[in-house]
Amino acid sequence: MIPGQFAYHRxxxxxxxxxxxxxxxxxxxxxxxxxxxxxxxxxxxxxxEHLIDLGGIADLKGxxxxxxxxxxxxxxxxxxxxxxxxxxAKLPIIRETSLLIADPQIRYVGTLGGNVANGDPGNxxxxxxxxxxxxxHVAGPSGNRTIKARDxxxxxxxxxxxxxxxxxxxEIPVPPAxxxxxxxxxxxxxxxxxxxxxxxxxxxxxxKVATCAIxxxxxxxxxxxxEEAAEILIGTALDPASIAKAVSAAEAITxxxxxxxxxxxxxxxxxxxxxxxxxxxxxxxxxx
Amino acid sequence: MSTIEQVPVxxxxxxxxxxxxxxxxxxxxxxxxxxxxxxxAHIGCDTSHCGACTVEMNGMSVKSCTMFAVQADGASITTxxxxxxxxxxxxxxxxxxxxxxxxQCGYCTPGMIMRAHVLLKENPxxxxxxxxxxxxxxxxxxxxxxxxxxxxxYAAAKLNxxxxxxxxx
Numbered sequence: 001m002i003p004g005q006f007a008y009h010r011x012x013x014x015x016x017x018x019x020x021x022x023x024x025x026x027x028x029x030x031x032x033x034x035x036x037x038x039x040x041x042x043x044x045x046x047x048x049e050h051l052i053d054l055g056g057i058a059d060l061k062g063x064x065x066x067x068x069x070x071x072x073x074x075x076x077x078x079x080x081x082x083x084x085x086x087x088x089a090k091l092p093i094i095r096e097t098s099l100l101i102a103d104p105q106i107r108y109v110g111t112l113g114g115n116v117a118n119g120d121p122g123n124x125x126x127x128x129x130x131x132x133x134x135x136x137h138v139a140g141p142s143g144n145r146t147i148k149a150r151d152x153x154x155x156x157x158x159x160x161x162x163x164x165x166x167x168x169x170x171e172i173p174v175p176p177a178x179x180x181x182x183x184x185x186x187x188x189x190x191x192x193x194x195x196x197x198x199x200x201x202x203x204x205x206x207x208k209v210a211t212c213a214i215x216x217x218x219x220x221x222x223x224x225x226x227e228e229a230a231e232i233l234i235g236t237a238l239d240p241a242s243i244a245k246a247v248s249a250a251e252a253i254t255x256x257x258x259x260x261x262x263x264x265x266x267x268x269x270x271x272x273x274x275x276x277x278x279x280x281x282x283x284x285x286x287x288x
Numbered sequence: 289m290s291t292i293e294q295v296p297v298x299x300x301x302x303x304x305x306x307x308x309x310x311x312x313x314x315x316x317x318x319x320x321x322x323x324x325x326x327x328x329a330h331i332g333c334d335t336s337h338c339g340a341c342t343v344e345m346n347g348m349s350v351k352s353c354t355m356f357a358v359q360a361d362g363a364s365i366t367t368x369x370x371x372x373x374x375x376x377x378x379x380x381x382x383x384x385x386x387x388x389x390x391x392q393c394g395y396c397t398p399g400m401i402m403r404a405h406v407l408l409k410e411n412p413x414x415x416x417x418x419x420x421x422x423x424x425x426x427x428x429x430x431x432x433x434x435x436x437x438x439x440x441x442y443a444a445a446k447l448n449x450x451x452x453x454x455x456x457x
Contacts, residue, residue, distance in 0.1 A: 001334050005292045008312035008358050031359075038354045039335060041313075051312070055359060079348070103425025105339060105403065108348035109355070190424040191337060 003041035010053045014060065014139050014168055017052055022141040022164040024050045030166050031055070032075060032114030035106050060113070060168060063087065071137075071171045074113025078102075081112060090174045093181035093201060097128050100185045100197075116149070117167040119157040119222075122193030126153060127215030127223035128183060131199040134172040140165030153222035176211075179203045180286025182278040185217070186270050188261065194218040195261040196271035198250075200278040202233070204286050209233045214246075214278075219254040219271045226250040229275070238283050246279070247272040297361045301326065302370030310357050316350075317341045319357035320367060328368035328398045332427070339426030342399035343367050349406040351425070368398035371405070380443040381405060387452075390439030392430035400426050404440045413444055 009028075011017040021028050028050035031037060040046035054060055060075035063084050070090060072081070078098040081087060087094045101124050102110060115125040116136065129136075129149035136147050141164045149170075152160045161167070175181070185197035197217035203210050212233045214226040229250040236242035256267035294309040301324060308323050320343065321327050329352060332340030336354040343352050344366040371379040381401045384390060391397045400423060407414065407422040414422060419440050420433070428436060438453075445452045 002315070002318075003313045005311065005313055007292055008295055008356070010358075034356075034359070035336060035354055038356070042315075042334070051356075053359060103339070104407075104422060105342055105349045105351045105425040106336065106354075109350055 001042035003038070004044060004047040006041075006048055007050050008053065009050060010056045012056050012058075014057060014166075017054060017057060017166060018139050018141060018164060020050070020052050021166065024052075025163070028052055032117075033077065033106075033110040034114075035102065035110045036114065036118050036120060054113075054166070065090075066171075067174075069171050069173050071169050072112055073169050074117070074167045075111050076113075078107035078110050078112070078115075079104075082107065091132070091172060093128065093132075093183055093199065094172075096181070097124050097183040097185075097199065100124060100183065100187075103191050106191070112170055113167045116152075116170060117159065117161065119153060119155075119159040121153075121156050121220065121222055122218045123223075124183070124185065124194065124197060124217055127197065127217040127225075128199040129170065129172070129215075130223055130225045131201055131213045131215030132172050132175070133213065134170050136167045137169045137171060138165050139168045144168075146171075150225055156221045175201050176203050178287030179211075180282035180284070182281035182285070184274040184278040184281070186274055193261070196254075196256070196267050196274050198271065198274040198278045200275070200282040202238075202279070202282050202286060204283075204288050207237055207288055208235050209238055214250060214275060216250060216254065216271055216275070219256040219267055221255070224253055226253060226275070228253070233279070238279060243276055243279055247276050250275050295358050295361075297357050299357075299360050299363050299365055301365045302367060308357075312356060312358050314357045316343075316352035316355045316357045316360050319360075320352060320365070323357075326367050326369050329402075330395055330398060332395065332399075337427065338396070339399045339403060339423075340396050342402045342426065344402050344406055347406065347409070349403045349425075366402070366405070368401055371401065379405075380446040381408070381440070384439035384442035384446070384452075385436075388435050388439040388442050390431065390436045396426060396428045396430075400428065400436055404443065408440070408444055408447065413448055414440075416441070 029048040031051045031053045061073045064071045081098045134149045186195040199215040202212040212230040216224040229246040232246045251272045254268045258264045298307045330340040332338035341353040
């Protein structure tokens with residue numbers, strides 16, 4: 001399969017990339033790792049006339065420790081996330097989730113920025129970023145701004161990004177030491193999108209859940225933040241009855257499509273199962 | 289739209305430097321096979337699932353069907369043709385696939401070997417489970433993977449200076 005013709009641009013700064021996107025308008029698309037865009041182009045479901053390759057912009061790379069938060073450049077690959085000692089120490093759920101994305105070859109190339117910015121509800125990072133309350137730093141023709149992950153996703157492939165804007169980095173608040181975490185993903189095979197997946201980050205105080213956040217992947221048009229389910233668990237000992245209540249609340253906000261991964265009802269139930277497993281695994285990892 | 293300008297691409301493949309002018313839309317696998325006439329890397333699924341097109345680029349394993357040649361500008365690439373020594377002596381991985389019957393039709397083999405090469409550089413003595421997750425992006429429809437895993441274990445043992453098992457079961 002051969003994509004349509006396009007002109008290739010490889011800017012070396014964020015400013016140049018943003019200017020190119022602004023000047024070329026609708027017909028231009030930014031290229032990150034390309035593992036969503038290039039397959040679409042090969043199928044001629046996307047046919048941009050200009051590709052702006054972000055691979056030559058050093059400022060989009062790297063993982064920086066800011067103390068209370070960690071800033072990850074948008075072009076940081078999943079493989080780099082997996083091998084970061086800083087993330088392993090402070091945000092181990094990033095590694096756990098990255099290892100469930102695609103396969104080893106694709107993780108050398110696929111980027112965090114591409115995964116969060118293209119708005120595909122099947123991507124794993126968006127629900128995790130909502131769970132972690134991350135913020136996306138964005139550059140565009142009218143300057144820089146920051147958009148919370150929780151405000152970013154509007155529909156399948158529709159996000160809060162305006163024309164000409166690109167995500168330049170992702171800033172993630174560091175959860176308290178001793179937090180429990182888990183990303184549970186049901187998939188049919190390596191490389192598949194989730195039938196359903198759940199991200200959990202929680203902490204305990206005196207044997208009771210003190211903080212809890214839950215994200216759900218690929219069970220709606222957008223990634224979901226299961227706020228009510230998390231709220232139900234605060235103050236409980238994460239006993240089976242409380243987990244069952246939270247699972248019901250989480251299932252209630254899902255609206256998956258029936259597709260090759262199963263009928264909608266099944267995928268909703270699997271979201272509940274993934275959540276239940278993620279909660280229990282997070283609890284085992286958390287300091288009491 | 290107007291005529292697309294060709295773009296210069298310079299790559300080092302198997303130690304040799306090449307420069308070509310290409311259409312930006314040319315995929316890296318087409319560049320390697322059709323411009324450089326290195327046909328060891330295969331086109332299998334053409335959708336980034338099967339791994340038959342896997343080559344080594346700047347120390348990473350990449351699926352060359354899902355990358356443009358222009359993205360590889362300046363890169364150092366190794367393909368299966370670059371694995372054996374100039375005198376024809378097989379690389380330990382090639383020897384392992386031969387000794388352990390790690391292939392049947394052979395279509396996936398160049399991708400498997402190139403992926404395993406990076407895996408063993410990063411993790412010189414992997415467990416069976418690490419081998420299996422390490423080659424999860426490469427599909428084989430013949431072998432059931434058993435002898436591919438053994439072939440990689442053979443290469444790891446040989447590269448680590450251990451005695452190697454002589455043949456597959």
